[in-house]
Amino acid sequence: MTLNSATPAFIDTLRAGLSDASFREAEPRYLEEPRGRWQGQGVVLAPDDVDGVAHVVRACAEAGVPVVPYGGGTGLVGGQIAPDGPVPVILSLERMRAVRGIWPEENVMVVEAGAILQDIHDAAEAAGRLFPLSIAAKGSARLGGLLGTNAGGVNVLRYGNARDLCLGLEAVLPDGRIWHGLKRLRKDNTGYDLRNLLIGSEGTLGVITAAALKLYPRAHGEGTALMVVEGPRAALDLLALARDHLGEGVSAFEIMHRQGLEFLAETLPEIRQPFDEMPEWFVLIDVGLARGLDPAAALEALFAEAFEAGLVSDGMIAQSEAQRHAFWEVREQIPEANRRIGSVSSHDISLPMSEVPAFITRGAGVIAGIGEFRINCFGHLGDGNLHYNVFPMPGRARADHVAERDAIKRAVHDLVHEMGGSVSAEHGIGRLKVEDLERYGDPVKLDAMRSIKAALDPQGIMNPGAVLAR
Amino acid sequence: MTLNSATPAFIDTLRAGLSDASFREAEPRYLEEPRGRWQGQGVVLAPDDVDGVAHVVRACAEAGVPVVPYGGGTGLVGGQIAPDGPVPVILSLERMRAVRGIWPEENVMVVEAGAILQDIHDAAEAAGRLFPLSIAAKGSARLGGLLGTNAGGVNVLRYGNARDLCLGLEAVLPDGRIWHGLKRLRKDNTGYDLRNLLIGSEGTLGVITAAALKLYPRAHGEGTALMVVEGPRAALDLLALARDHLGEGVSAFEIMHRQGLEFLAETLPEIRQPFDEMPEWFVLIDVGLARGLDPAAALEALFAEAFEAGLVSDGMIAQSEAQRHAFWEVREQIPEANRRIGSVSSHDISLPMSEVPAFITRGAGVIAGIGEFRINCFGHLGDGNLHYNVFPMPGRARADHVAERDAIKRAVHDLVHEMGGSVSAEHGIGRLKVEDLERYGDPVKLDAMRSIKAALDPQGIMNPGAVLAR
Numbered sequence: 001m002t003l004n005s006a007t008p009a010f011i012d013t014l015r016a017g018l019s020d021a022s023f024r025e026a027e028p029r030y031l032e033e034p035r036g037r038w039q040g041q042g043v044v045l046a047p048d049d050v051d052g053v054a055h056v057v058r059a060c061a062e063a064g065v066p067v068v069p070y071g072g073g074t075g076l077v078g079g080q081i082a083p084d085g086p087v088p089v090i091l092s093l094e095r096m097r098a099v100r101g102i103w104p105e106e107n108v109m110v111v112e113a114g115a116i117l118q119d120i121h122d123a124a125e126a127a128g129r130l131f132p133l134s135i136a137a138k139g140s141a142r143l144g145g146l147l148g149t150n151a152g153g154v155n156v157l158r159y160g161n162a163r164d165l166c167l168g169l170e171a172v173l174p175d176g177r178i179w180h181g182l183k184r185l186r187k188d189n190t191g192y193d194l195r196n197l198l199i200g201s202e203g204t205l206g207v208i209t210a211a212a213l214k215l216y217p218r219a220h221g222e223g224t225a226l227m228v229v230e231g232p233r234a235a236l237d238l239l240a241l242a243r244d245h246l247g248e249g250v251s252a253f254e255i256m257h258r259q260g261l262e263f264l265a266e267t268l269p270e271i272r273q274p275f276d277e278m279p280e281w282f283v284l285i286d287v288g289l290a291r292g293l294d295p296a297a298a299l300e301a302l303f304a305e306a307f308e309a310g311l312v313s314d315g316m317i318a319q320s321e322a323q324r325h326a327f328w329e330v331r332e333q334i335p336e337a338n339r340r341i342g343s344v345s346s347h348d349i350s351l352p353m354s355e356v357p358a359f360i361t362r363g364a365g366v367i368a369g370i371g372e373f374r375i376n377c378f379g380h381l382g383d384g385n386l387h388y389n390v391f392p393m394p395g396r397a398r399a400d401h402v403a404e405r406d407a408i409k410r411a412v413h414d415l416v417h418e419m420g421g422s423v424s425a426e427h428g429i430g431r432l433k434v435e436d437l438e439r440y441g442d443p444v445k446l447d448a449m450r451s452i453k454a455a456l457d458p459q460g461i462m463n464p465g466a467v468l469a470r
Numbered sequence: 471m472t473l474n475s476a477t478p479a480f481i482d483t484l485r486a487g488l489s490d491a492s493f494r495e496a497e498p499r500y501l502e503e504p505r506g507r508w509q510g511q512g513v514v515l516a517p518d519d520v521d522g523v524a525h526v527v528r529a530c531a532e533a534g535v536p537v538v539p540y541g542g543g544t545g546l547v548g549g550q551i552a553p554d555g556p557v558p559v560i561l562s563l564e565r566m567r568a569v570r571g572i573w574p575e576e577n578v579m580v581v582e583a584g585a586i587l588q589d590i591h592d593a594a595e596a597a598g599r600l601f602p603l604s605i606a607a608k609g610s611a612r613l614g615g616l617l618g619t620n621a622g623g624v625n626v627l628r629y630g631n632a633r634d635l636c637l638g639l640e641a642v643l644p645d646g647r648i649w650h651g652l653k654r655l656r657k658d659n660t661g662y663d664l665r666n667l668l669i670g671s672e673g674t675l676g677v678i679t680a681a682a683l684k685l686y687p688r689a690h691g692e693g694t695a696l697m698v699v700e701g702p703r704a705a706l707d708l709l710a711l712a713r714d715h716l717g718e719g720v721s722a723f724e725i726m727h728r729q730g731l732e733f734l735a736e737t738l739p740e741i742r743q744p745f746d747e748m749p750e751w752f753v754l755i756d757v758g759l760a761r762g763l764d765p766a767a768a769l770e771a772l773f774a775e776a777f778e779a780g781l782v783s784d785g786m787i788a789q790s791e792a793q794r795h796a797f798w799e800v801r802e803q804i805p806e807a808n809r810r811i812g813s814v815s816s817h818d819i820s821l822p823m824s825e826v827p828a829f830i831t832r833g834a835g836v837i838a839g840i841g842e843f844r845i846n847c848f849g850h851l852g853d854g855n856l857h858y859n860v861f862p863m864p865g866r867a868r869a870d871h872v873a874e875r876d877a878i879k880r881a882v883h884d885l886v887h888e889m890g891g892s893v894s895a896e897h898g899i900g901r902l903k904v905e906d907l908e909r910y911g912d913p914v915k916l917d918a919m920r921s922i923k924a925a926l927d928p929q930g931i932m933n934p935g936a937v938l939a940r
Contacts, residue, residue, distance in 0.1 A: 105710050106823040106854075152657045161657065163666075164634060179914040184822040186853040187622045187631065188892040189670055190899060190907055191937060192919045196633075196666035200659055217713045240575050243687045245761040248718040291715040292763050292771075301762075352654040353576040383656040384576075422658040429660060437660055444649040448926060449662045455925035456918060467661060 003461065004064045005087035006043045014045070017055035021095065022047050029073055030090050033081050038431070040081035042068060042090035049096060050170060050178055050209040057207060057461075058176025060089055066464050067091050069203035071145025072116065074137040076348075077430025079149065079202045079466045088464075091207060093144045099123045100210065107215040108167065108184045113144030113208050120213070129215035132159035132251075136332060144208050150200035152426030157382030158251045158288075159216065161426070163199045168212035171198055174205065174457035184212050197452070202428050203463040205456050219251075219288025223295025224324040227303060227315035228279040232357040234311045235283050235381055241311070242285060242302055249293070252286035253382035254331050260378050263337035263391075264330065271333050272326055274316065283381065284331050334378055338389055342398040344373065345408040346389040349416045350425035353384040359419055363388065366411045370404055385425040388412060413440065429467045438469065473931065474534045475557035476513045484515070487525035491565065492517050499543055500560050503551050507902070510551035512538060512560035519566060520640060520648055520679040527677060527931075528646025530559055536934050537561050539673035541615025542586065544607040546818075547900025549619065549672045549936045558934075561677060563614045569593045570680065577685040578637060578654045583614030583678050590683070599685035602629035602721075606802060614678050620670035622896030624756075627852030628721045629686065631896070633669045638682035641668055644675065644927035654682050667922070672898050673933040675926050689721075689758025693765025694794040697773060697785035698749040702827040704781045705753050705851055711781070712755060712772055719763070722756035723852035730804040730848050733861075737810035741803050742796055744786065753851065754801050804848055808859055812868040814843065815878040816859040819886045820895035823854040829889055833858065836881045840874055855895040858882060883910065899937045908939065 004010075011023070024030075024044040031040040047053045060067045066088035070080050082088045093114035102109040104127045111120055117138040124131040135141060135153040145151075147169075151162045159165065168183035181195060198206055229235045235255050242250045261278045264271050275282070285302075287295050299317045306312040318324040338346070351359050360377060367373050372393050379386040390408050392401055413423045417440045429437050438446070446468075453460070453468055464470050474480075481493070494500075494514040501510040517523045530537045536558035540550050552558045563584035572579040574597045581590055587608040594601040605611060605623035615621075617639075621632045629635065638653035651665060668676055699705045705725050712720045731748045734741050745752070755772075757765050769787045776782040788794040808816070821829050830847060837843050842863050849856040860878050862871055883893045887910045899907050908916070916938075923930070923938055934940050 103822070103824050105706055107713075108822070150659050150663075152659075156656060160634070163663070164630070173914060173918060177914045177917075179918070180912050181915060183892065184890065185820045185892050185895070186626060186823075187820045187850070187855045187895040189620050189622075189894050189896055190892055190903075190911060191915065192671055192675070192922060193620075193633070193663070193666040193669065194915050194918055196663040197922075199663065201662055205662075217717050219717060220715070236575055243577075245690070247687050247689060247758075247760045249760050288717075290717045290719050290760070290763065290768075292768065293760065298760075298762065350655045350657045352573070352578070353656075354573055380657070385657045420654065422653065422655050422660055424660050425655070425657040426659055433660075441660060442650050444643060444647045445651060445661065445664050447647075448643060448649070448664055451925040452662060452667075452922055455921040 002064065003066050003086045003464065006065045006089045010063055010065060011043055014056060014059055018045065018052050019048050022052060024092065030070060030092070031081070033078055034074060034076060038078050038081045038083040040083055042082055042088045044090045044092055046092040046095045050172065053091065053172045053207055053209050054176050054178050056089060056091055057172045057174065060461055061174060061176050061459065064459055064461065065089060066461050068463050069144065069148065069207045071142035071148065072137065072140045074141045075145060075149060075430060076427045077432040079428055079430035079463065081431070082465065085464060093142060093209065096209060102127050103184065104129050106184060108212055109215055110182055110210060110212045111143055112210045113142065115143045117141045117143065117146060124215050128218065130218045131213060131215055133162055133165055136335060143211060147199050147208050147211055148201065148203050149428040152383065152385065154252045154254065154380060156380060157253055158248055163196055165214045166195065166199060166211050167214060169195050169198060169208055170210040172207045172209060174462050182210060182212050202430060202466050204453060204467050205462060220291040221293065221295045222286070222288045223299050224318040224327045225285045225299045225303065225315055226274055226282055226327055227285065227306070227312045228282045229312055231281050232360050235281065236353060236356065238283065238306050238311045239382055241306055245302060246287055246289065246298060249287050249289045250285065251288045252284065254284040254379065255381040256282055256284070256331065256334065256378045257376060259374055259376040260334040260337065263341050263376060264333060267337045267340035268333055271329060274327065274330055279314065284327055338376060341391050343389045343391050344398050344401040345405050346387065347409070347412050348425050348427045349388055349421055349423060350383065350385040351416065351419055351421035355419045355421070356381065356384060356386065359415065362415055363412060366415055367408065370407050370411060431466055434467065434469050472534065473536050473556045473934065476535045476559045480533055480535060481513055484526060484529055488515065488522050489518050492522060494562065500540060500562070501551070503548055504544060504546060508548050508551045508553040510553055512552055512558045514560045514562055516562040516565045520642065523561065523642045523677055523679050524646050524648050526559060526561055527642045527644065530931055531644060531646050531929065534929055534931065535559060536931050538933050539614065539618065539677045541612035541618065542607065542610045544611045545615060545619060545900060546897045547902040549898055549900035549933065551901070552935065555934060563612060563679065566679060572597050573654065574599055576654060578682055579685055580652055580680060580682045581613055582680045583612065585613045587611045587613065587616060594685050598688065600688045601683060601685055603632055603635055606805060613681060617669050617678050617681055618671065618673050619898040622853065622855065624722045624724065624850060626850060627723055628718055633666055635684045636665065636669060636681050637684055639665050639668060639678055640680040642677045642679060644932045652680060652682050672900060672936050674923060674937050675932060690761040691763065691765045692756070692758045693769050694788040694797045695755045695769045695773065695785055696744055696752055696797055697755065697776070697782045698752045699782055701751050702830050705751065706823060706826065708753065708776050708781045709852055711776055715772060716757055716759065716768060719757050719759045720755065721758045722754065724754040724801050724849065725851040726752055726754070726801065726804065726848045727846060729844055729846040730807065733807035733811050733846060734800065734803060737807045738803055741799060744797065744800055749784065754797055808846060811861050813859045813861050814868050814871040815875050816857065817879070817882050818895050818897045819858055819891055819893060820853065820855045821886065821889055821891035825889045825891070826851065826854060826856065829885065832885055833882060836885055837878065840877050840881060901936055904937065904939050
């Protein structure tokens with residue numbers, strides 16, 4: 001299907017149905033993405049409400065103009081950027097930020113898609129509840145993007161992905177009609193799961209304008225520990241032990257490698273190093289427990305038993321909120337340290353959890369076969385989700401390794417695929433991984449995706465070039 | 471699209487790709503459903519493996535023969551029964567029952583679609599894990615049907631529906647191709663959510679042949695209590711209090727009405743009545759707690775605090791497994807007591823939780839406006855899911871009220887819809903509720919469903935007449 005650019009004349013035709021404030025300057029933030037991989041293009045519209053969104057999409061459908069839904073612009077795979085093709089409407093949800101309602105007794109809130117994640121956290125907390133989805137970009141990421149990409153983050157182990165935290169949606173489909181699906185129901189078996197089809201479709205099947213979100217009771221007591229493990233296998237055994245004792249009380253279980261501590265020491269010396277001597281591997285365990293359980297005591301008991309079983313050799317349990325924060329800062333600043341070092345290639349991958357140790361061993365071998373590199377492998381071990389990043393040796397720069405970049409990426413992804421893993425664990429496909437999806441995706445599933453896309457968006461106006469090749 | 475009957479000649483053409491054991495007699499169990507509402511028709515095939523399933527579906531696609539996927543036959547909305555139209559192949563998964571693998575350290579098992587739920591429970595338990603999906607028909611319901619209908623049950627409050635408990639699928643799509651999607655991954659954002667599209671599609675988009683299921687750690691201690699509450703509002707407050715204290719430790723929260731106890735006394739006098747004097751409303755609370763918490767003590771503390779707050783007036787906490795079982799039996803035998811009394815109309819509905827008290831009040835008014843009836847309202851309050859059943863007065867029979875049946879159903883469903891609820895909480899649409907879905911479903915969602923159905927199953931061979939009208 002041939003698409004047409006959003007010309008000034010076309011944009012002018014939209015004025016009848018939109019407030020003046022809906023027409024935005026196409027500032028650089030709309031046209032760049034965090035890693036600077038693409039330069040986008042487009043005309044920015046930010047409607048006041050769902051009717052405004054429907055007005056824009058309907059007009060674009062009639063005129064065959066592409067629509068790129070835009071949230072906080074924090075996506076790492078280029079789903080929010082249209083670098084080429086006809087000039088699209090960049091449809092920003094930023095002016096639809098309202099909490100439409102909160103029902104603490106139901107553990108439900110209804111929020112518009114432009115709401116910033118941190119604001120959603122705050123609104124839930126003010127009602128005595130928890131919205132558990134949490135990612136590093138929570139200060140700027142918006143709900144629509146979090147749902148569009150089925151965002152993950154640090155609490156998936158306990159609470160699931162964005163998909164698991166959503167009960168209902170309001171969305172504008174590619175023909176401009178509004179689906180009113182903002183149900184606050186825990187059980188509703190009335191037809192196909194359009195909600196989960198839109199979540200994670202990265203704006204290619206419609207525009208999410210609001211969602212009914214699941215809330216949770218806040219834990220009575222929270223605690224955090226760092227524990228030194230011999231390696232990933234011991235870390236997995238420690239996780240199993242922790243869950244056997246504390247069940248869903250284990251909120252996060254992050255693995256880190258000495259390489260991360262070294263990068264922190266090199267690039268962010270103000271971050272306090274937690275260990276006198278840097279361990280090879282260590283984990284951060286976060287727990288949130290019911291009334292009657294003391295988190296520090298529970299973590300101490302866990303450590304004692306794990307020590308007895310030979311799973312851990314050293315550890316420290318946070319004795320204050322400040323110390324919890326310090327432990328978490330080590331984890332949360334590693335991506336920034338990585339950025340300052342400058343990776344040759346970085347990978348957001350997941351594996352069947354029991355395959356993680358073998359993957360780490362085999363991955364090191366594969367990389368060594370390509371050249372001499374440093375690997376910083378860390379991440380959400382409790383979800384089998386690793387951030388596996390490959391860096392130049394000291395004294396060399398990423399620019400020295402342009403020639404090897406594709407080979408590294410290909411080798412890592414081939415290995416992940418062979419071991420039953422995913423080449424996009426939590427960031428999505430966007431435009432960056434369209435070829436990866438074609439290479440590694442199940443062909444029957446890909447055909448089904450193409451059929452669904454053609455059925456719901458026959459002109460292909462919604463975020464063309466994202467997820468599926470044009 | 472015109473479909474063709476599965477003639478003997480057509481069935482004969484399938485022999486090349488199927489074992490002799492795959493050809494079954496069409497015994498009555500395949501052609502009836504639990505409530506005797508329909509008499510089905512069809513030729514029964516039960517392949518050995520996914521290749522056999524693919525062989526059958528491919529041949530049916532080529533010949534335009536309908537396929538009705540068949541699990542345990544326990545569905546309550548006629549999804550498994552084809553009463554009219556061309557004679558279908560009834561595709562039974564009963565011979566595909568294997569546990570293909572179990573990974574306790576990942577909390578994952580891969581099971582074929584013909585496995586019986588109780589056998590899945592047992593296999594998980596043997597590995598020291600819990601598969602939490604549980605429904606009354608667990609002794610005969612099969613995994614494929616549980617997934618096809620996105621089954622709910624008593625533990626949804628804590629662990630979610632079938633959809634929440636599935637990581638990956640293997641399925642045969644309507645063209646006979648196999649989707650190999652048995653991923654054991656907690657995070658995998660590679661394209662549209664075909665898994666959740668198939669789950670709950672009631673066999674209209676393909677045949678699920680195996681699934682990767684989430685397991686959970688087993689609770690350290692479990693406890694059960696019955697507590698007398700003033701009414702549904704107090705029950706909701708009690709649930710909020712319980713979750714504030716025990717978080718995810720609250721596994722089930724069931725509300726029951728005196729009417730249920732009276733029906734039990736009348737039809738199943740061997741069931742021990744839990745209260746000396748039947749209360750108007752009471753709840754069953756089930757908890758499964760982490761190490762270090764005593765369930766009975768936790769329930770006692772909850773009762774004391776709830777009593778202080780005026781939420782409960784009486785209660786009893788199980789002191790043994792036998793007593794827990796006795797408490798649960800009261801809940802689990804109410805459906806059988808209902809069956810013996812014989813309802814005029816029964817409804818599987820859900821509501822936003824905070825609307826439940828108002829619904830119960832308004833529902834009684836609506837029914838009273840139609841005639842004199844007894845109402846037995848009970849169910850999974852923690853999910854906002856009520857079984858709302860209307861019975862004749864003593865001395866009258868359901869046959870006396872045939873004329874009022876449709877009016878009652880319509881009035882209850884209208885009220886549910888008006889209050890933001892669902893007319894099919896956990897049983898699905900099947901053939902029973904196709905008209906309800908057309909009446910109450912969002913028209914934009916319904917159009918999207920029809921588009922998806924046409925895209926994936928252009929001939930309409932998969933379970934024609936279920937979910938969507940032909």
